[in-house]
Amino acid sequence: MAAMPTVTDVALAAGVSRQTVSNVMNSPGIVRADTRERVEAAIAKLGYRPHASARRLRTRRSSTIGIRLDPMIDGISGSVLDRFLHALTEQADRLGLRVLLFTATSPEDEITQLQRLNDGADVDGFVLTSTFAGDPRTEWLIENGISFVTFGRPWGTNDMNDPQHLWVDVDGWAGLHQATRAAQETGARRIGYIGWPSPSGTGEDRRRGWRDAMLERGDVTENDLAALEVVTVDGVAEGTAAMQELRRSAGVLDAVLCASDSLALGAMIANPDRVPVTGYDNTPIAAAIGLSSVDQSVEEVAAGVLELLTGEFGGHVSGAPESDEPRHRMVTPRLVVREFAAIPMDESA
Amino acid sequence: MAAMPTVTDVALAAGVSRQTVSNVMNSPGIVRADTRERVEAAIAKLGYRPHASARRLRTRRSSTIGIRLDPMIDGISGSVLDRFLHALTEQADRLGLRVLLFTATSPEDEITQLQRLNDGADVDGFVLTSTFAGDPRTEWLIENGISFVTFGRPWGTNDMNDPQHLWVDVDGWAGLHQATRAAQETGARRIGYIGWPSPSGTGEDRRRGWRDAMLERGDVTENDLAALEVVTVDGVAEGTAAMQELRRSAGVLDAVLCASDSLALGAMIANPDRVPVTGYDNTPIAAAIGLSSVDQSVEEVAAGVLELLTGEFGGHVSGAPESDEPRHRMVTPRLVVREFAAIPMDESA
DNA sequence: AAAAAAGATTTGATCGATCAAATAAATTCA
DNA sequence: TGAATTTATTTGATCGATCAAATCTTTTTT
Structure with a gap:
């Protein structure tokens, strides 16, 4: 006082x-x-x-990064973003950066917010999550020359290497490839996959990890794979339904991999044969239920994001963009294997 | 640019x-x-x-509130805090306030952070979550005359009405009282309760809601209640164990209420008789599994927090503290009833 | 040892806004 | 109508820090 x-x-x-x-x-x-x-x-x-504001006024730098707090659709997979947010805040703090939150109701609204925070010199840059193909936000940010890094690669027409778009992502292909391999090593041959419908870049990426690993080993043909796969939107109930469908179409199943823990939890519910199920995101639910899951190291992602972001606005603004250093980071996830299911369930439906 | x-x-x-x-x-x-x-x-x-910083420098007001991002122990109940954070950010925005995050590894460390943010004039006040008895943070904030509001009432020796400690909390007693009543109305008489061990103020509050409703109706005696109750720390596995113990000690059970959705999820796993289970927090898990749950209206809590906080630092600092207006808000939760369990599970243990 | 170079410290201006007090304009009153 | 009020607007100072350039010290060079 x-x-x-x-x-x-x-x-x-x-x-x-x-x-x-x-x-x-x-x-x-x-x-x-x-x-x-x-x-x-x-x-x-x-x-x-x-005095933080006095310094910011003079230096024209806020040492603050803005991030949108997503509405958390699902709550299960949502926890990855929470973990990420936590890791980001913690590591930002060590770099003397603050994290400022905002919310938005739509991508358009979000752009308004981005502009507001940027114009008011509230932030030096942004971290975007949940990118999607043709994302108007990144386009706008690039146009206006505002620093940002996305958690999630650009999914549009191969602009993966656009030097203006810095990004960090987790290699979903590698995650599912590894999970498939691990299942194969336990002797599983007929390994099913419950994934997301096609427009999702993330979903397609994971799916290919499974497919490639399956084909590499050569136990199954392209045709077999079709019967081993079910596509559905994310959700627990959807996972249950998908599992039922998969059991009908595939017959014998040695293991099932899912594109998310939500789906995996759902799949477990319609799993009287106790087929090993593997999820994705290693959420607390997976841990609680005893589900294997692919873990995205949010710490690594956060570190990458901050590295790129500070390199962007901390770095000497003028001069050559040091074009040799990579403009993105691909983080390899890690399979967390759990003793299968302390939870036998049987189904009635 | x-x-x-x-x-x-x-x-x-x-x-x-x-x-x-x-x-x-x-x-x-x-x-x-x-x-x-x-x-x-x-x-x-x-x-x-x-220019936000220029204005802040001159007005000596940052229009920013600081909130600690908890490490999310559990991930299930943790989602309540996430929802709260979201609601807070959204509503703060409408009031022209920003939300700044920070992390801390311990209450002591948190005090350091509070001081840092306050001294640097980064924030005008704080929102604290997860308060506990003898919380050193609130003590420190009061000593230093820093504005704050806690989500959670002060649990210490009846300082509930300390005019220096503004708080908003959810009436856990009412939540469980209502849940118990609802169960009774469906004809349930022997209603079990899985709760938290005693030092937890929150746990005790919820427990009394159940007890009082049970005794009011008069179907059971004090003695019966002892057999209908199990105490355990929070967690899914703990919930399963508690449910098993409860079934042994109670014999017939018409319904089971739990102090959290984590416990409830666990309880469902050891629930071959399909006894209706009710959780607390209305997390996405409860929705996914089809569990009734007590919903804490985070929007109402956020509104209360902001009302108190802005009243504190927005209000005319000097002068009488307008002692007639209440210094806290008690929010009544709402029972969300769900069709019971699309999820029959049976247990082996 | 004097001149030149390098290093350390200080001075005055400035970032962009608001406060407090002064001035100007419009209104009311006698 | 002219003085007394009230209402609008402007001017100069200030918030607390850093930048840019000036001054003062110390070290190096010849």
């Missing part, structure tokens, strides 16, 4: 000028050692903290 | 002074109508947005 001391107070106490105090905080290297110590002592004694 | 216009630019364009532009934005009432329109036109034409 006592009025916070300012640089001037510190300067007075240390017998130096304002600027020297500022230098001690921002470029300690150029201050002589003994002077620096004296200033640091004064800072500690007075309990000085730089 | 083009340099943002400032008040001066707008003033020039509208043929007025800086201050008039400022007045149009902050106290439009004192500006003559025709002048105001002229200024507004200029603002629109230039696309002017006030």
Whole structure:
């Protein structure tokens, strides 16, 4: 409550000028050692903290990144974004960055919010989640020259290497490839897959991981694969229905892989033969139910996002864009294998 | 990208002074109508947005509230806090407030963060979640005269009415009382309860809701109640174990109420007789599984929190604390009844 | 040892907005 | 109508920090 001391107070106490105090905080290297110590002592004694807004006004940098808090459709898979948000906040903090939230009701509304935060100099850049093909947000941000990184690769017409679009993503192909391999190693041959309908880039990516691993091993033909696959939108009830359909179409099943934990949980419900089910996202539900699942390392994703983002606005704005360093990061997920199902369920439907 | 216009630019364009532009934005009432329109036109034409940091520096107000992002222990019940965070961000936005996140590893660490954000004038106040008895954070905040509101009542020695501690909470007693009543109305008489161990204020509150409703109706005696109750820490596996114990100790059961959806999910797993189970928090899991659950209206909580918080720092700081208006809000939860269990499970353990 | 170069510190201006007090304009009153 | 009010608008100072350039020190070079 006592009025916070300012640089001037510190300067007075240390017998130096304002600027020297500022230098001690921002470029300690150029201050002589003994002077620096004296200033640091004064800072500690007075309990000085730089006034964030004053600094931002002068430096024209907010040291804040904006991120939209998604409405959390599902609540199961949604938890990945929560974990990501947590990891991001934590790591941003270590870099002296703050995380500012906002919400929006539609992509158009979101653009309005992006503009508001950017124009008000509230943020230096944005982190976008849940990207989709033809995403108007990224387009707008690029047009306006605003820094951003997406969690999720650009799914449009091969703009994966657009140098203006920085992104971090998890290699869903590798995740399902690995999960399929792991199942094969336990002796499974007929491995089913419950995935998402085609327009979803993420879904297609995961699906190919399964397909490729299946074909590589050569136990099944292209034709067999069709019967081993069911496509449905995400959800627990949908997973149950898909599992029932899969059991009809596939006959014998040695294992089932799902594009999400929601689907996997649903599949478990219609699983009287106790076929091993593997989910995706390693949500708390998977842990609680004892489901194997593919874990997206949100920490790695967060680290990548921050690296790219700070490189963008922290880096020297002018000059060559150091074109040799990669403009994206692909994180390899990790299969978490769990003892199968402490939860036998049998079905009536 | 083009340099943002400032008040001066707008003033020039509208043929007025800086201050008039400022007045149009902050106290439009004192500006003559025709002048105001002229200024507004200029603002629109230039696309002017006030520079947030400059304003904050001058007004000594950040219009930002800080909230700690919890590590999400469980992921199931954790989603309540996520929903709350979402509601808070959305409603704060409407009031022109921003939500800034931070993380902390312990209450002590959290105090450090609180201080950092407060001293740097990053925030005007805080929202605390997950309060507990003897919480050092609230104590520290009060000592330092920093505005805050907690989601969760103070659980310590009856400081519920401490005028310095503003809080909003959900009436767990009412929630379980209502859930018990609802079960009784379907004809259930022997209604079990799986709750949390005693030091938890929240747990005790919910438990009493069940007990009181049971005793009020008079179907059971105090003694019967002991056999109808199991206490355990939160978790899915714990819920399963508790349900097994409950079935042993209680014999016939007409319904089971749980202190959380995690416990309820666990209980469902050891529920061959398909006894109706009711959870608490109305998480997506409850919806997915078809579990009745007590819903904490996070929107109402968020509204209450913001009302109290803005009343605190938006209100005229000096003067009498308008002692007649209540310093807290108690939100009544709502029972969401679901068709019981599309999910029959049987158990082997 | 004097001149040149490098290093450390200080001074004045500035970022963009609002506050407080001063001035100008419109209104009311005698 | 002219003075007294009330209402609108403007001017100068300020919030707390950093930038850019100027001054003062120290070190290096010849």
